Amino acid sequence: MNNNKFTTPEEDQIIEAAFQDVLDGYLASNHRKKVEIIKRAFKFAKEAHSGIRRRSGEPYILHPIAVAKIASQEIGLGSTSICAALLHDVVEDTDYTVEDIEQHFGPKIAQLVSGLTKISGGIFGDKASVQAENFRKLLLTMSEDIRVVLIKMADRLHNMRTLGSMAPNKQYKIAGETLYIYAPLAHRLGLFAIKTELEDLSFKYEHPEAYARITQQIADSEARRSSIYNDFSAPITRRLEEMGLKFEAKARIKSVYSIWNKMEAKHVPFEEVYDLYAMRIIFECDDPAREKALCWEIYSAITDLYRLHPDRTRDWISVPKANGYQALHLTVMGPDGNWIEVQIRSRRMDEIAEKGFAAHWKYKIGDSDEESELNAWLHTIKDILDNPEPNAIDFLDTLKLNLFSSEIVVFTPKGELITLPKDATVLDVAFSLHSHIGCHCIAGKVNHKLVPLSQKLRSGDQVEVLTSQSQTPKAEWMPFLATAKGKTALRAALRREQQPAINSGKTIFEEFLKKHGITDSNDVVTKAMGVYQAANRDQLYYMLGNGDIVLNDSIAKSLKRRGENQERSLFSKIFRLPGSRPAADEAAKETAQPANTPINMKETYVLKYDDRGANFKFSGCCCPIPGDEVIGFVDDNNEVTIHVLDCPRALAMKASYGPRIVSTRWDEVRGKFLARVHIEGIDRFGILQELTQLISSHLNIDIRRLNIEAQNEVFHADLSVLVEDAAVVNDLCDKIKHVNGVTKAARV
């Protein structure tokens, strides 16, 4: 008899207490009190999952209870969602069907559970297309019932909170996917607190050391920070009290993840992150009509006390962000001479900022107005979904473009608002109005001044689009577009535009094959694509139809021979995305030893490299060398390609190819590997000679290339060296940094 079949009395007590906690929280909220159905859902789920345990060993039912608690207490959802959360894994993991749920709990809850079941299936699926397809489903369901996505968020948050008990290769996969898809989605939905926690948790698993270090640094600097904050905030709180306001003021520290992001982006140490925290003022206000005026009164009181930074005031009250965020931000000079941001919000605005759209239901303002922005976004998503990219990774990238970018708001001549991602251009506006307008766009007028269609826009610009019937869409426009909608529309228009040439190219190709007696097959087309470096079939035909390329007898000969490279798998194609190129070093040219036995994904893969070759391949995008922290991807041919842990390409792949990830460990590696180092510094007489001497003779390192450029007083140098492993390069960088005048030396 299986011991796991039953729960112990102690466990039963824990389960009951956890559920009571959910009920108590629900009863304290101002939702209608539909306790009976929640109790029934709990009993049903408990019975359905009985005997099942999570990997951590605890009874499975604790997971749905925790998800229900998050949905209720952290997102603010009501009884229908609580029931759906309790039941969310029943259909997927047990013998019960959606029909059973409907019979017991009615159509609404059944529909939510069915939506949740649909989008969860692929989380551990083993094909990229499955993951993209699931994500598509997730977004499509969103437009039907946003609660599916909100409960999914709660599910993901609990899985992230308990990620420690998962297998390491799944940790990478889940953390990567969370950072890539769920955190941006949470941001878009205005779930700020959840977004921050998801990011921090992902970061903690992806970079445990950096996470621990920054957490420690935050704690160490706490005393100093709070004394500066007290000096700064005391005069403000005194003034606001004199004004008779009821409010709460606190210092809000940046999240660990965003501190790290800032350090990485600006190449600064922790001590030089000056906007480490902001002051937040949350005031009580029963009359929504007074909120805006109060914000500005507080603003005015603060600017009487401190010097205002002229262009860092952000009015998210008059024009809320697309995710519903409202607040008034200003930046003033603090007592220690550093700028401090102050965020002013009413209690209502604060709840919306932390809990997102769910908080709107609590305040019930108007009918649909506050959801209109969200709906607009859902429509954008739908545009992309109607026109899915053939490649799953491209699809995720396009989508990410829209999820991540910060926003600007521009006006049409009629005063209508258009929300666009940062770096959007006149052409984006044209496409956002209509694809027809986009295709015929010739230029624009920004604030009544004539500008090219590539002109980047700023928030507040008034934009008019100029069109001409003789204009046609151009492939060169692609880099001008920042919106996914624009890119998708342009791509579709180009395809239409090229269709006649594609058709005639196809005919030319087919007649050519017939003339030379070659049978038309996929292999032959693939071969021809390789010869002419066409990205796909259509491009090959287009070049033929357009007369850009011509077929001749020698081509016929090579097409008749059977090629060796035809059977490239989907997986290896992923590596040939724009921007990635084959690594230039000798090591990368070595072919991997064919692995005969299937790789065990659960075990750490040992990377070996000796006289017989390597049992892995180096990726072209991030060029890792032995000693770097790397992860492996296993392809269809059972070969392992390694990427640096934080390679952006690898991050995207983690989200889509999770089950192909294998954790790795360096074993004995013999050979020399190419590493690139970038050096910056102040140009002084003799410094270059000193550098070259240091590198070549002193450290006995093989220099392959040294490229130096001096501009005015500053020089930049790119250095390629052959080394045994990462430690040698790091040591080299340290020594270079000690050369007088060098300000930076780091691996690229």
Ligand code: MN
């Ligand atoms: Mn779950």
